[in-house]
Amino acid sequence: MSHSPRLLVTGASGALGRLVVEALLERVEPSRVVAAVRDPAKLADLAARGVEVRAADYEQPATLAAAFAGIDRLLLISSNAVGQRLPQHANVIAAAKDAGVGLIAYTSILHADRSPLGLAVEHVQTEASLADSGVPFALLRNSWYLENYFGVIAPALEHGLVFGSAGEGRIAAASRADYAAAAAAVLTATEDQGGKIYELAGDDAFTMAEWAATLAEVGGKPVAYRDLPQADYAALLVQHGLPEGFAGLLADSDVGASKGGLFDDGGALARLIGRPTTTLKAALAAALKG
Template sequence: MAAGQAVIGVSGATGQLGEMIVRTLRAQYPDIPVVALVRDLAKGAPLAAIGAELRHFDYDEPGTLAPALAGIDKLLLISGNAVGERERQHRAVIEAAKEAGVGLIAYTSVLRASETSLPIAAEHKATEAILKEVGVPHVLLRHGWYCENYLFRIQAAVDHGTLPTCAGDGLISAAPRADFAQGAVAVLTSREDQAGKVYELAGSTSFTFDDLAAEATRLSGRPVTCVQLSKPAFEAALVEIGTPPFVAALIAKSDMGACDGGLFDESRTLEKLIGRPTTPMSEVMAHTLRP
């Protein structure tokens, strides 16, 4: 470890976003010490192989948290995936970070958390409030939707010829995880004081579901039609094809959020952070779509 360098800790480091961030840090800033905070040390072995230090860290095991955070200067707190449990989990991490003397927490919240109608925002709003209450210096990385969120639906649309939704003509400003990861790295490695900053992060370009259907048609050579349904009808259709009811409800709420403008942003804040336009949805689709 290089003397004098701030130590960066990344929670959820074996998750899709977390692993990208650790790998980007190690590749672009090899002199910065990186601690990969993981539930499963064996799963984190590939990160250790590229020079990250592994520490056991489980949101549901409070006793593991403060010891694992010892010596960490900046913590990237990646939101947990246990919907309904995250407020409790995040509080445990934030309180442990204060106990351990962490100098800055960067938290992955949701786009315009303070005003959005997206139901998923409730736990993010609560976490932002906890950060203020506990009093740890923090910066908010409010993420829009990932392009990857739509890929399985687009592939199914190519296979079946229809892309059902309840999003209407709502615009979605999505970017791939890799671009959000690069944005997080830019904040964590910045020489400027980040405490108190709020970044509304989304894609440089936007699309509707009609756009997705047209692009799927172009890329696959097979006709895909966007079908607009009511929210109850869309949710029922998802359940009918085997989607678990809980997941179907989340997807329908997400699409309704798009209809209400909750997934649209034109600030280009992420673009400014990473120094280039974000990768467009069409390019992400081109790399993954099967004809």
């Protein structure tokens, strides 16, 4: 591998992908960064800054073969097409192998191998595909994003309630920017990353009752958390306009959190990024400022 490896980020127009590219640009020259996206026009601003933008669609292997040419290290950001992730990821892994990519870093889920969350299934399958590929890989097992809860801030402040099925489960969430910084650190590391497994989580875990109390403090209005049975919470989400499948997934994830599925106190994320992770209070304050 060259002393200045070329680094590619898939899904680079997404919320996480863009942040990873920005984090990479803080570490390396733009000429070393390649942003892969279905529609390159969406990243014209990055192209203007010297980042090479390439077309890549998880469902079109021919685009992947062209996109990965000359790439040394690749970040596979997991697809958002739940239920279709495995074949999409398999296409990326196969194309990366054919292109001679030296490292695939993959955004998995926290403690995927023992996670109680239904979301973990496709991540475990992808991890197995990586192991079978023979390509060196690193696993970035991310816990929850603090941003996952931003959509309920306004209704929680308006009605004084936030609902869920997480019970007393502690959620070690961090910001997307934290996870993006970790991915950039792995892609640019001088130490060999093949075989590394990072369990990445926020420094300060919280229960949903504590989340509500923190929002109340920051927002200046009373907010309480009301725990519901899984089926009732899913039904409530459907009632508020979410598709049934997505509502079920969110309710299942909450129940998984109640079983410890989103908790880790190992501190790997903070060590990897060289600073404390974003606090819940800071994230909520920033969200309220808009």
